[in-house]
Amino acid sequence: MPAADHLAEGMNVPDPLELFRAWFVEAEAGEPDLPEAAHLATVSAEGRPSNRVVLTRLREDGTFEFHTNRQSLKGVELARNPHAALTWHWKSLGRQVRVEGAAAMMTDEESDAYWQQRAPGSQISATLSEQSQPVASREELETRHREFESRYGYFPVPRPSHWGGYRVTPLRIEFWAHRDDRLHDRLEFRRDGVGEPWATARLQP
């Protein structure tokens, strides 16, 4: 279905999460690489933004989840200021989705469930990496990885307490679709809080 038709439909969709789900199904089919990858923006205590790519999932409860090292730059920034923004760009479909809201830590049980799906090599790396801290060389990282494997040569690797999930509760979601002559579609959904109705607006491109 052309993007324009979906956005026209979107005007009648009271729940933008349904529209996200529909677009994500199409992204999984049409975007060859990592449709779940999104840019996550956080803000420092001084108000300076930073962003990076994380893997995301829209949960049944309507929040967007990602997993990371809670002592990383993003983790430190979210601890001081939970406001976050996520952007997906599905280039092959000419679509962008933007989500804004506050991020909260997921429970240990939820973080464990995701952790257990990860490959052992990734679990080891996540365990030994002090994400976002300097390291003298690549060799040092590889040595640490090998030592971990030989010292603890067992699986599954337990989830370290510094690694876990966050869920972003959306208060604003914007769908963007490429159209000819730069007359792109932009459909915005806003709400004041969870359970509140979504207000819809078509934005100029």
Ligand SMILES: Cc1cc2nc3c(=O)[nH]c(=O)nc-3n(C[C@H](O)[C@H](O)[C@H](O)COP(=O)(O)O)c2cc1C
């Ligand atoms: C495609 C892709 C997916 C990524 N997924 C994650 C992820 O799910 N979690 C994560 O912590 N870092 C992920 N990263 C690495 C982050 O972009 C980033 O380098 C790292 O989290 C450190 O960010 P920070 O120093 O701003 O906290 C991914 C990078 C790419 C390119």
